[in-house]
Amino acid sequence: MPRKIDALPKQPDLDASLRLYIYRFFIEHQRAPSVAAMAEGMSHPLRSVRAALERLSQTHAFVLQENGELWRAAPFSAVPTAFPVKIGRRSYYGNCIWDALGIPVMLKQDARVEASCGCCNFAMPLGVKDGQLLPHEGLGHFAVPASQWYQDIVFT
């Protein structure tokens, strides 16, 4: 019987290194690393990397797909979303409008978020320059109460 993740030895150094490895990979390659690439890039056994990913996913900042590959490393999405973010010549996807604005915050870069209205797809591009959100229209809407965010992550 496989051991539960909580029963695995904690490896805070590995977890912290993997977290930064994933973010740096996203920033440089504009996509998520595969789990195999993480293991190879960090020179750690695949099993150790999978266990570290499971621990990181307990923070909710990281979410895995059913096949064990990354789905989200907030604010980045590993799959295309309705929240593309352009920073210079690079493009990323945020998980939601909060995360899309979080990408230029995290990278401390100017950006253009190619967002649109969730109701009618009306284009609502947002700009970030010199650490400020440029003048804008619109509002954000959370469909799910905060206490239930991680029970229904898609609608959240």
Place this chain on the structure above:
Amino acid sequence: MLLFRSEQHVDRWCRQWNRPRGGILSLDQVWSLATEWYGDRLNPAWSPKTAAEAQSAFAGIGLVADFWKLSP
């Protein structure tokens, strides 16, 4: 969290999905959340906010209604 043109568009979306209206924020509040949550994410010593820290961050930008309570 989705972006909308107006509260009318939020209500139309809610009707389409047969869901009650949730919590609405100004984009300045969304920006504040983004800066609060992601400003230090590349810090090697980063750790996730505790529930109390997150709740305090919500309160700091005026999100104090029951909808924003992290504990039921």
